[in-house]
Amino acid sequence: MKKTDIPFQATIDQPPVTFPTFKKKKYTHAKSISILIGGAAGTGIKTLETLLSDALRRSGYFVFSTIEYMSRVRGGSNCTLLRISDAPIQAPCWHVDLFVALDEDAIEHVKERLTAQTIVLADESVTDEDIDITPLPMLTTAKELGNVRYANAYVPGVLFGLFGLSAEMLSQGIETLFDGEHLAGNESAMREGFIYAQSLKNLSLPTLPEPTKGLTDTMHLMDGSTASGFGFLAGGCNMITSYPMSPSTAVLNFMASMSQHFTLLVEQSEDEIASLNMVLGGWYSGARAMTSTSGGGFALMSEAMSLSGVSETPAVIYLAQRPGPATGMPTRTEQGDLNLAIHSGHGDFGHIVLAPGDLQECIDYGYLAFEVADRYQMPVVYLSDQYLADTMSMIESVDFEDYEQRRYIQPTEKSYDRYTLNPTAISPRGVPSLGEGLVVSSSHEHDERGQGTESYHVREEMVEKRQKKSSLSVAEAFKPEVVQYGISKKGSIAVIGWGSTKGAIAEVLRELDDDRLFQVHFAWVHPLNPEHLEILKQTKANIIIENNVTGQFADILKSHDVEINHRILQSNGFPFFVDLLKEMLLDTLKEIK
């Protein structure tokens, strides 16, 4: 038998990992302006977004951008929101300072988001009785230059011209995005737009915040799918088997692109049932495997979740939520699958649900998903949603070498039994061909060897073993993040959120600057450690903010004897908008004496 070294071999006796801590700059408040751009699907609005946000970043601005799009390949009305700021922002706003309409439908689609102060720029063909429009010859210019899509470079040209920014930044972006005739066409269109903006000097524009020097060296611009993907790589993911489903597919695409550079096996499975069964096959033979899906696909994985539970085979499931039930709204967002994630699978078995709330957490918890799946030999659901997955924002530099690597597999002796009972309840996990033993894994209730059993004594022992393992994951659960705002440093009203609401809640609380309020953000959402909830039992009031109709997490907290006094809920397919959330929170605060 050849000797095989297991890199980073670890055992359950080691204490749980901790996240690396990176020195981060403290930002107290962000000044920002917002620009909304609307047009039909398939006309290149994503290109426009990329070009603009990248050039803005290189001009020294923090950028946040989120696309709202319809479930279709062509037509409809899509729009992208950009917030340009002097500090990190991780939330959208509803009302905007500037709106650019590429067509007439776009105006109709976003009318409610315009205020009396909103400056509206639109193609000269667009008319509207109620709205004061500044016309731009964008489509004519683009057509004259040879392609109507050049409007996607013309518009950034106009915006850079209006704000007196350097067109060079856009040129650099155009050079990386296009080549051949399209390079020249887009460059000309951008310049035309930039020049045209000089004739619009009488517009009362919002003031752009101050740019930051050296921003590109310290800050990175990406969406949640990409950050999650980097987290999974840091966790050692070397296999992904998935059936494509919006809004999870971007992770599959990212991992597939990385498979060109890393040992990382990618397979598009025939269905989600196969996806998770492949993941289990992978872990059984020593891979670090994951699948990606959304609610409907995850529903099909329920049976294999249960298999992961009883066979104690680790698994990582990336679940990007969209509004259900059933097909629901494929391109929109919601936090409606928390209960599904927690209760998935028949029978009792422990599993972990993680819900990152920003890009840093996407990386940290992506890494952690693999670590804890391996450590406790159980399935781990990583809950994202369409908003977090598709939204671009900025993240400070991360040092990947600081993520501690561990592999909890063991070479086996001839006498090896897969499910040995021991005080930790975690049996050393062998893999086939590593050592002298045989690895016998079973979906049946089984004895220590892995042989099926009908003995009620053995059944009781194994149920207890799995429960004990669950308890260990409770004891080692990661704490919620508690952030105080205002000067008192001891708020009396908790504003609770989980997952992708983190940025919106943070910004609202920063803005309100109300000493009574503090934020409690859960990224480890299941199982909860009761000790971590004590802070919520000493408050005057608890307010929860969730993007679902019932308050799924609120009910879980209630089952842990945490009183939830107010629920701010939404389930319209949108993320929380900071300006609207602020109003909702102020209304709620009026009810608290």
Add this chain to the structure above:
Amino acid sequence: MNYPLDRPGTKKAWCPGCGNFGILKLIEEVLIELALDPKNTVIISGIGQAAKTPYYIDTNMFSGLHGRALPVATAIKASNPALNVIAEGGDGDMYGEGGNHFIHTMRRNPNIVHIVHNNMVYGLTKGQASPTSQKGFESKVQVKGVSSEPLNPISLALALKASFVSRVNIGNQAHAKEVLKEAFLHKGYALVDIFQPCVVFNKVNTYQWFKANTYELESDYDSSDLPAAMTKALENDPIPIGIFYRKAYVTFEEHLRGDEKKALFEHTHDLKMIQKFFNNY
């Protein structure tokens, strides 16, 4: 009855006279005769009487869910191509519940042996029709007899150009062993559909029936001729047994991994390289 590679201390939960005994013996003998190391061999099964088989053979085992052995097996082989991988189950398990995986595993072509115990009836659930039950077969559920066309795994596999397509009759042990050995030696997905009687619930398709209704493919039969194989696959009176078709082509794991064959547990990512890609954003 005990066989040479039986897992010690196990009791076989099959009815006396069950065709599964013959299949168990066959697999153990082939593993021994081909000198396949049990430590490097994994049998993946679903649920059913047939799927109990790996509990009795002393190799690695992953006993999974009804119908789901093939995706598990595919991933095990890809994660560690040095392993000998066998997916095993009955006709209900593999052709019914797992029908979609059956189709797509053949398209993928992992280098695994796929053994299907085909007794044309459900045993563990006590006698209902299976996807391969013959028309008119009566049961407590199919009270008016089966009306659906039986699934023909051989012609289905051929339609998908499966890499190795075979059928044997467990009543004909010598021939069955010869074919199973070839399946193990073949590089690529290998289907071995094994006719076996269920002595309790199928009073029609008995040892005698299989003997009387099958014949070995002629010695000059050309197993590289796909259209000819399809013609043979559609014969049903009597039914041919043997290797219908074989053609080696690039396997799933070769496609994914090229010449790199190390087990994934030996791999780690270069964190500096992750850093490099991250810094590009």
